[in-house]
Amino acid sequence: MNIVITGISGFVGQNLSAYLKEQNYFLSELSLRNEWKLKKEADAVIHLAGKAHDTANTSEDEEYFKINTELTKKLFDEFLQSEIKDFIFFSSVKASADTVEGILDEDHISNPQTPYGKSKFLAEQYLLSKELPEDKRLFIIRPCMIHGPGNKGNLNLLYKIVEKGIPWPLASFHNQRSFLSIDNLNFLILQILENENIKSGIYNFADDEFISTNQLIKIISQISGIKCRLWNVPAGLISSVARLGDIIKMPLNSERLKKLTESYAVSNKKIKSALNIINLPVSAEEGLIKTIKSFQSK
Template identity: 30%
Template structure:
C-alpha cells in the first residue's frame, strides 16, 4: 500500500486531500504545523506528525517510508497582509526545498505541489493557459514561481515524477477566504448590489482539486512541469452574487450600484485605509478582484491526465449556504451559553 505524506494536512485543502486518499486506499502521514493542530479530526488510521517545514532538523525525517508527497503547506496570500518577499521566501520557497530534500532522501517517487495562478500576475486580458509565460507581480506570486522552479529542478536531477498545480481561488465549505465573508455580507445586507459585469473569473471547487491530485499521484509521468486546474467554466461575479443571494432566500435586487460608484467608493476606501491604518470593506484592490478578469483554462490537464471538473459553483451553492448557516448557528449557540459579566 502506497504511503503518502501530506503537508499542510490540517488546512482546508489538506483535510479534503487526506480524506480522499484514505478512501482510495493510501496510507497517509499528515504533517501538521505544530502540536496545536494534532487534535484535527482525521480517520484513526491517519498518522499525525507535528513539525514546522522551516525546521531543518525535524523536516528531514518526516518523509521516511513515504513513496509520494502532496505538498500543500504554504504562506497564503491575503489582501491586507503586509508581508514582504522574505516572509513568503522562507516558507513557500525554502520550506519547499526542505520538503524536496526530505522526499529525495526518503526515496519518494511522486510529488504534487499546490502552486497558484498568481504566477501569471493578478489579472488576465483573456483566457490564459500553460503557454503563458509566468510574470508574478506580488511577493506571494513570486514565491510560488520560485517554488515551481525548484520542483522542476529536483524532478530533472533526481528523477522525481513531480508536478505543480496552478490553482485559482479554491472554494467549498470553509470559513477561510473571501467567499465566506461575501456570503456573510450579502446575508446581512452589507454587500453592494453588483451591476452586470462583463469580466469573468476562474474558481476551483475543493473536490475538483482533490480529483486532480489523485490523477497526478497515479500518473507515470507528465508532459509539462505545471498544469492549471480550474472548474470547467469561468464565472461572472454578478452571477456568483445572484446565485448566493438566491441561495440565502433573498429576492432579486430592485436597484444595482453602478460601476462608477463602486470605483469611487473604492478610492475613498484607499484613502481611509491609509489614514486609519486599518482594513476597510472596499478598496481598489478588493474591487479589482471583483470586476477584473482572471480567466484560466484547464483544457491541458483535461486532455493529458483525464481531469474532469465534477463540481460547479452554481450546484455547490446549497452546500455553501448550509455550511454558513451551520457556522452561524453554532456561533449564536456559543454566545448564548457564554455568561455575561
Template identity: 30%
Template sequence: MTKIILTGANGFVGSRLFSQLEHHPKFQVVGLCRRVPQGVSGSTLHAVGDLQQADLSTFLTGVDVFIHSAARAHIMRDEVADPLAEYHRVNVEGTLSLARQAVAAGVKRFIFISSIGVNGNINTRPFIADDQPNPAEPYAQSKWEAEQCLTQLAAETGMELVIIRPPLVYGPFAPGNFGSLVRWIEKGVPLPLGAIHNKRTLVGIDNLTDLIIRCIDHPAAANQVFLAGDGEDLSTTQLLRSVAKAMGRPSRLIPVPAVVLQLGATVLGKKAVAQRLLGSLQVDISKTRHLLDWTPPVSVDEGLKRCFSISKD
C-alpha cells in the same frame, strides 16, 4: 498501495484532501501539520511544528508521493516586519527543504499546490499553463520562485514534479475572499455589484481535490504544470446571485456601472479590492482535461449547494 505524505493536512484544502485519501482504497496517507487540531485523534495526522525546520525522515520511509499543500498564503493584515522575506522563507526555502528531503528518501513524485497568481491576477484572455509567468503580489511571486527551484531540483535528480495552479477555491467554511463574500450576503448588506460583466474562473474544493488525486499516479502528469478550474466562468454579479440562491437569501444587488465603482475605489485607495471584484481572471483548463482525461465532477451550482448544506449539518 501508494504511500503518500501530505503537508497542510489541517488546512482548508489539505483537510478535505486528507479525509478523501484516508478513505481511498488505493492510498495510504500520512498527514503533517504545524499542530493537530484540538479534539482530533488518530495515528495518521502528525504535528511537526514549523515545516521549514522539520526533519521528516521518520515519516518519509517508503513514501511514493509527496503532496505539498502547506504554505504562507494571503494575509490581509500582515504583522511581520518584512512580509516578502517571510513569504520567501516559508514558500520558497521551506518548500525546497522538504523537496530535498523527499529526494533523499527516494520519493518518486512531488505534487506542488501553487497558485494561478503565478500567471497573473487579471487578464483579457484565459490563462493557459504555458503562459509566461507574471506574478503581481508577494505570495504569487514566492510560489513562482518555488516552482523554479522545484523544476531545477527535479531536472537534477529525476524526481517527478507536478505543479497545480488553482484560482480562488470555494467550499464549506472557505477563508479569504469567498468567506468575505458569504459574510456580506449573510448580513443582507445592499451591494453595488449588480451590473458587473467580468468573467472569473473559480474551483470548488471537491473539484480541486479530485484533480490532485488524479495527479497522484497518472503517468501523463509527470513534470507538467496544470491549471485548475470548474470549467464554468462567472461574473461577480452571477457569483453573488448564485451564492445567495444557494444560501436561500436575497442577493440585494444594486446595478452601479463598473466604471463608477472603479473610479470610487481609486479615490479611496482600494484599487486591489476593485480589481478582484471588477476585473476578469479566466483559466483555460483544456490541457488539464485532455492530458489527464479529467472533467470537473461537480458543477458550480452543486458546489455552492454543498457549501451551505454542509454548514447547516
C-alpha cells in the same frame, strides 16, 4: 500507497487527507515547523504547507520566501535523494499572474507582482531547474480560489453581505472568475496518483465554468431565500467615487474596486487533456451551492 503530506492541518490538507484515506491510501503527516526528516520509503509527497496570501498586507515579505521558497527547496532536495516516485507541489495561479487578460493557461509567461506570488514562482523555478531522474515525476499544481464546506474565505464574507440584505452596488461591472471546489481538487490529485502515464509539468486546477460575481450573488440569494438585490449603479460613477477614495480615506478605492470587479479566468484544459476527460465531476455552480449551503449551518 503511502503518501507523505505537509500542511495537513489546513483546509485543503484536512479535506484531501480524509478523501485519500477513503480511497485506502496510507498517509503520514510531515511538519516542517521544526526539525524534520522525510520518510523516504513513501510513494509520493504532497507539499501543501506554505505561507498563504495575506490580503491585509501585514506579513513581512521575507516570511513568504522563507516558507514558500526555501522550505520547498529543502523538501525537494530530500525527495531527489529518496526512493519516492512523485512530488506534488501546491503552488498558485498567483505565481503566474496577479491580473489576467483573457484566459490564463500554463503557457502564460509568469510575472507575479506580490511577495506571495514571487515566492511561489521562485520555488517553481528551483524545482524545474533540477534534473529529474527518469523514474520520478514532478507536478506543480496551480489552483485558483479553492472553496468547500468549512472554508472561511471570501465566499463566506460575500454570503454574509447577501444574507443581511445589503444591496450589491457593482452589478454594472461584468466579470468572469474561476473557482475550484475541494471535490474537484481531490479528484484531480487522486487521478495523478493513480495514473502513471500523466507526465510531469505545471497544471492549472480550476472548475470547468467561469462564474461572474453577479451570478454568484444570485446563487447565494436563491439558496438563502433572500431577494436578490443587484444595483446597476453606472460604472463611471462608481469609478469616480473609487478615485475619490484614493485621495481621502473611504471604504472604496481604486484598488479595492479592481479586486471586487476584475476577471480572473483560468483554463483547466491541460490537466483534463492529460486525464483524457471532458468534464470534472462537479460543475462550478454545483460546487458553489454545496459550499454556500454549508454556511447556513453556522
